Amino acid sequence: MFYKASMITFALAFVASASPTPPPAAIRIPLQKRNLLTNENGTVDSNAILRETARVQNKHRQNLITIDNKIGLANFHKGAHVPPVAAPPTEHEKRQAEALADAGPSWTGIVSIGSPAQDFVIDFDTGSPDLWVPSTQCEGCNARHSYDPSASSTSVAKSGTFRIGYGDGSTASGPIFTDDVSVAGIAVHNQAFSAVTSASGDIASGVSDGLMGMSWPGISQLNADPYFFTAVSQHAVPQGEFGFYLAPSGSELYLGGTDSGHYTGDLEYHDLVSTRGFWQIGGATALVNGQPVVFGFETIIDSGTTLMYGPPDAVDQVYQSVDGAVSLGNGNYVVPCDSFPALAFSWGGKAFDINPKVLNLGQVYDGYCQSALGGHDFGLGDNVWLLGDTLMQSVYTAFSVDKQAVGFASLD
Structure with missing residues (x-):
């Protein structure tokens, strides 16, 4: 569910302290990378590029709607406006549905939610704020993993409903929870997220389960801190910083600092x-x-x-x-x-x-x-x-x- 899998690794930054217990070693999780912008013969997949541009427009269209509802676009940036819905090309719709809906690579890794942990393959997106995964009750989800709140002793149901809609028929919605969330051992408590119970369109297809937003909280539809901001406030990371190294192989997201080896x-x-x-x-x-x-x-x-x-x-x-x-x-x-x-x-x-x-x-x-x-x-x-x-x-x-x-x- 949600976009393509790519190659990424997670590395954790820790600092020495007065404690005699040494910090955990860095953790790296390699995953497969796929890029569907270029055909195998080296030519451009023009429809894939048009699909990617439409996806990006509809993603940020939703962000701009949220900003408008919260503070007004006039208070956000001069000239900001909600663009029209972007329709992807209709050719090869069957092929798209059978394979992946979106063109560009997304950078994915393992996120664990709940006690005991339930694992998900998640896209990490610095242009989105919220964390969402499919629920065991989800209709239309094609995910390999789903969240069962009854199986987690730390799950708390919250009021309200999360909903994202990209205007092209792609939607996801569901209830809001808080629970323990961990990325490669960096654990936070009471993290807000949605376990979506309904999904449709492109958002329901793909090989990853959901999305972890890493932008600033101001555009959150959950009205809550994104995971990394929670990690900073709960002192789960030594520094309030993360770094991306994206490459054909050995890519990584480094949480709690930067990896000077890259x-x-x-x-x-x-x-x-x-x-x-x-x-x-x-x-x-x-x-x-x-x-x-x-x-x-x-x-x-x-x-x-x-x-x-x-x-x-x-x-x-x-x-x-x-x-x-x-x-x-x-x-x-x-x-x-x-x-x-x-x-x-x-x-x-x-x-x-x-x-x-x-x-x-x-x-x-x-x-x-x-x-x-x-x-x-x-x-x-x-x-x-x-x-x-x-x-x-x-x-x-x-x-x-x-x-x-x-x-x-x-x-x-």
Whole structure:
């Protein structure tokens, strides 16, 4: 249930204390990675990219509806608006239903809920706030694992109902509980989540069971702290920080600090422009072949988004600096496969290069390949870009609750 499985590992950070008992060793959990944006012959799956873009728009459409209900979009960001429902392409619907509904990789690991523990394969998403898993009473769920509150001595039913709906027919809803939740041994108590009893559409298909949001609490439909924020408040982690290392193999989420074995030099931190919802930082510049072409924009760093997107006019400005770039007319661009540009982002310090292997999504037609940067208005506000796994597979990324900042470092 919910998106595709990918390769991720979990590592836990612990610090020495005065206690004579040594801290537990780091824990790494490898999982299988699948990427359905590129066909086996190296060509682009154009419908998969359109599905991924529609999924991202509908995901953030729901976030924006929540923000509007809580504080009003005018108080969130200038130009923010609820976009229309994005409809994925209708071709190959049968194939989609038989396989995976969404295009891009999601980063998954094991989450344990309850006493005794009930294990789930969960997507970890820095662009969403809430934790939800399927209930044993769920209708329409195709999950391998489900939550039984009666089997947990620490489960407490709460008032209210959780519901997410992406407008394209994908929905999930169910009651709200609190229970013990553990990720690779980092345990918290009384964590709010939903055990959904109804699911439909794309949200019910896939190979993972549910989702753990890792964004800020302001967009929570549960009106509760996300798991990692609970871990910080309950002193379950030594630092209020987690880091992502995303790679073809050996990927990991590091909870309670950062794993310096995966990056070189120091992390370069940039303050959040707001803690109302997203991991959003400002002062960004896009560079093409070392030359700055777009300045002074904000970026949301989202592990639950596969590609990178900017406002259509700004992205078009980027491609005007790329020899041979051609617009496909839907926000996507192709460039000559043998002369892909060097694209980088800077937030006022070092320029971080995008890995050309992830920037190039594969051949679209003879001699032209599709770029992973597209132009799209998701309603997130004026001058706001959305940077997903294409960026995060090119840098080490740290998300600091303590500093209220996002940090980047070059990969080792």
